[in-house]
Amino acid sequence: MKNVLVLNGPNLSRLGTREPDVYGAQTFDDLAHLCRETGRELGLHVDVRQTDDEAELVHWLHEAADGRTPVVLNPAAFTHYSYALRDAIAQKTAPLIEVHISNPSAREEFRHTSVVSAVATGTIAGFGLQSYVLALRAIADTDG
Numbered sequence: 001m002k003n004v005l006v007l008n009g010p011n012l013s014r015l016g017t018r019e020p021d022v023y024g025a026q027t028f029d030d031l032a033h034l035c036r037e038t039g040r041e042l043g044l045h046v047d048v049r050q051t052d053d054e055a056e057l058v059h060w061l062h063e064a065a066d067g068r069t070p071v072v073l074n075p076a077a078f079t080h081y082s083y084a085l086r087d088a089i090a091q092k093t094a095p096l097i098e099v100h101i102s103n104p105s106a107r108e109e110f111r112h113t114s115v116v117s118a119v120a121t122g123t124i125a126g127f128g129l130q131s132y133v134l135a136l137r138a139i140a141d142t143d144g
């Protein structure tokens with residue numbers, strides 16, 4: 001069974017209470033459950049993680065690169081400024097899909113820049129938690 005890491009950056013543990021008008025009413029546990037269930041349907045083993053710590057996220061990306069493990073990554077605010085994350089993603093050895101719950105391009109100016117998009121395999125944004133489902137489907141349909 002193909003292993004997939006679903007990695008989430010800062011403040012995403014706060015889903016459900018955090019700006020529900022932007023991110024919806026579902027919690028991080030709901031998101032983790034949705035990803036694991038989607039994985040089960042697609043024949044993927046999905047490991048869902050969240051951290052507020054940039055270093056921890058970088059280390060998880062190293063782990064994925066060493067294991068040739070595909071990644072669904074919501075870098076959250078790191079999207080917009082973390083060159084450390086970008087450099088870690090650039091080392092990927094399997095597909096890595098950048099996802100966002102909201103559509104950052106339709107929001108404040110500072111969210112229009114992603115320093116990670118250019119080194120991701122692709123980006124899915126603006127579909128709520130379904131962004132993750134679409135990314136998992138893309139990974140299931142992709143070799144490697």
Ligand code: DQA
Pocket residue numbers: 010011012074075076077078079099100101102103104111
């Ligand atoms: C986000 C969008 C980012 O701009 C923001 O900092 C987040 C969440 C999203 O999923 O829509 O924390 O990545």
